[in-house]
Amino acid sequence: MRTxxxxxxxxxxxxxxxxxxxxxxxxxxxxxxxxxxxxxxRPPLSxxxxxxxxxxxxxxxxxxxxxxxxxxxxxxxxxxRGLDARGRTVLxxxxxxxxxxxxxxxTGASARRLPGDALTGVHTLRTLDDARALRDExxxxxxxxxxxxxxxxGAETASSCTAxxxxxxxxxxxxxxxxxxxxxxxxxVCATLHRRGGAALVTGTGVARLHAGAGAGGVTGATxxxxxxGVTGVELSDGxxxxxxxxxxxxxxxxxxGWLAGSTLGLHDGVLCDDGCATGxxxxxxxxxxxxxxxxxxxxxxxxxxxxxxAVRNLLAGRTVEPVRSVPYFWSDQYGARIQFAGRRNxxxxxxxxxGALAEGGFLAVYERDGRxxxxxxxxxxxxxxxxxxxxxxxxxxxxxxxx
Amino acid sequence: MITVCRLExxxxxxxxxxxxxxxxxxxNADGELYAVDDTCTHQDASLSEGWLExxxxxxxxxxxxxxxxxxxxxxxxxxxxVRTHRVSVEDGVVHVxxxxxxxxxA
Numbered sequence: 009m010r011t012x013x014x015x016x017x018x019x020x021x022x023x024x025x026x027x028x029x030x031x032x033x034x035x036x037x038x039x040x041x042x043x044x045x046x047x048x049x050r051p052p053l054s055x056x057x058x059x060x061x062x063x064x065x066x067x068x069x070x071x072x073x074x075x076x077x078x079x080x081x082x083x084x085x086x087x088x089r090g091l092d093a094r095g096r097t098v099l100x101x102x103x104x105x106x107x108x109x110x111x112x113x114x115t116g117a118s119a120r121r122l123p124g125d126a127l128t129g130v131h132t133l134r135t136l137d138d139a140r141a142l143r144d145e146x147x148x149x150x151x152x153x154x155x156x157x158x159x160x161x162g163a164e165t166a167s168s169c170t171a172x173x174x175x176x177x178x179x180x181x182x183x184x185x186x187x188x189x190x191x192x193x194x195x196x197v198c199a200t201l202h203r204r205g206g207a208a209l210v211t212g213t214g215v216a217r218l219h220a221g222a223g224a225g226g227v228t229g230a231t232x233x234x235x236x237x238g239v240t241g242v243e244l245s246d247g248x249x250x251x252x253x254x255x256x257x258x259x260x261x262x263x264x265x266g267w268l269a270g271s272t273l274g275l276h277d278g279v280l281c282d283d284g285c286a287t288g289x290x291x292x293x294x295x296x297x298x299x300x301x302x303x304x305x306x307x308x309x310x311x312x313x314x315x316x317x318x319a320v321r322n323l324l325a326g327r328t329v330e331p332v333r334s335v336p337y338f339w340s341d342q343y344g345a346r347i348q349f350a351g352r353r354n355x356x357x358x359x360x361x362x363x364g365a366l367a368e369g370g371f372l373a374v375y376e377r378d379g380r381x382x383x384x385x386x387x388x389x390x391x392x393x394x395x396x397x398x399x400x401x402x403x404x405x406x407x408x409x410x411x412x
Numbered sequence: 413m414i415t416v417c418r419l420e421x422x423x424x425x426x427x428x429x430x431x432x433x434x435x436x437x438x439x440n441a442d443g444e445l446y447a448v449d450d451t452c453t454h455q456d457a458s459l460s461e462g463w464l465e466x467x468x469x470x471x472x473x474x475x476x477x478x479x480x481x482x483x484x485x486x487x488x489x490x491x492x493x494v495r496t497h498r499v500s501v502e503d504g505v506v507h508v509x510x511x512x513x514x515x516x517x518a
Contacts, residue, residue: 023488026488049455049489051455052455056455056456071491074491309474310474310475313488313489339473346473348472348473390457390458390461390472390473391461391472393472394461394462394463394470394472398463
């Protein structure tokens, strides 16, 4: 392989580029990134970046020394708009093409939007530009903030907004947030964090529509449609109207596969891959949020850092010689609490607290099925969590071929 | 010099966090004592709560690993070292001798 093109310059793309060099690829390395920024880490955007504790420099995923070592051609601020049928040519949005022998697809996911969310004062939080716009708006004095979606991004953003002194309401369509991730018992426990942190939580009702005012929104730094007037409220499906100066939409993300529509790759909620990140074309692999690996697509930071090593190995080998074996792991910091979760919980698993207590001060809970641990959750118990996570990893590596 | 604890209160494989500014973590790695800045250089997490193996400690949040002898990261996502501090034991009491921050007048 003389040229490898990594499409996507965020976490999994950067890790893939590193792996290519670490595994001995010394040919031409092209990295295409839609955003104009150098690679940055997204998790702090909803937390320390929003509250002003971390600046942009601290988000950087690479430094000048590493950039020099990678010896790559960085095409930033340009999006890929196509991949030819053989996977040998990447078409760029500005009309250029990149001829390549191998491709790593790492185009990630985009924040899901709400109809009518182009109003001033309505935000999503996925990119640095999103976070900059929201941070600017939140620095303008106390505001009434409505966060739509009680998932991790919603909860973390709400937590940051309360820390900044804003009046925050979280709206969740399900009866309880995070049930798919944590199960009903533990989801109920985590829901109490909102109230403990001073945010109101409204559950079991969706959003009917956003209300807009007549004048300009008085918003700085936002790149929204102007002349329409800013958002003034969120009307819920049960008829209630929540007044709002700022609305943050945190209702999940969709994988960025649109640019692959004309390719021969299988697409279904992500780029379809085998359990080694290989697509239907032998010289094309996919990693991170955009990849559906062995039937599962996960949007976890840790997966995006773990998959590239295996994907690159298989890419350079020209076939899948190694599957991804990992135990899913994610964390969330909200309202001063650190939530950590590892493993695969399934409906019907039992859960019991093995350390600490639900009421206060943190705990460790283990999910079990047929007497075996399937997952582990911790709130402010990092040490026992680490032990439990390692035990899960040991069990997984002893078991039959793991799914990613 | 900071007094940490009695040596018997820091058995092998254990660690203790001192609430200095910035906080410091002291480890007993198989009988050798090490002290480093407690906060991971990648993102906010306490290394004293990390996984100790030999003289390496793994961060409990994102699994960055540091060599306690040098403070250098041994793997991503950390790219910058943690400061190391000298540890001594006198009359069964563990002390940490702070390394003055580079570039500050001491």
